[in-house]
Ligand code: SF4
């Protein structure tokens with residue numbers, strides 16, 4: 001009988017402690033972010049390791065990567081594919097499979113030029129696994145704040161079109177000048 005009373009009192013004490021802890025958390029300010037109604041202050045995300053991104057070398061969407069493959073060799077998850085471009089050391093392909101990445105930083109630490117870093121993309125969602133196969137060069141270009149006059153295909157086509165129009169106008173002007181000078185020049189020419 002006495003033991004049963006003690007056990008019941010212990011159970012009641014345990015219940016009250018549990019209710020006190022629950023009530024304390026219930027009444028204290030919210031510590032999580034109710035996304036998408038609220039987003040975190042970017043300052044608080046500085047230490048967050050999001051998916052890798054290339055570090056910009058300028059505002060035109062150029063990076064620091066020299067296609068040395070050190071990050072590819074260092075990666076334990078085989079997440080990275082880097083292919084050197086035809087000219088210079090700049091890569092033409094830099095693919096990153098975020099589904100395989102364990103965010104270990106071996107790639108970041110092995111890079112001799114500081115060309116890659118962890119982004120602070122905390123609100124990243126993907127409907128498929130393929131959507132997490134990331135093209136880091138395209139991502140770098142999308143973050144450019146200035147347009148390189150020869151940096152995009154559209155810009156190159158625009159420049160090529162302008163050059164073609166200028167060349168045609170010049171040729172037309174020369175033809176017109178020749179046609180104008182033709183009769184006068186042929187007057188003195190032998191028959
Ligand atoms: S963080 Fe680690 S796992 Fe992810 S790409 Fe870099 S080396 Fe590979």
Ligand code: SF4
Pocket residue numbers: 064065066067068069070071072082110111112113114115116
């Ligand atoms: S990101 Fe760095 S380590 Fe990787 S290929 Fe480019 S320069 Fe080399």
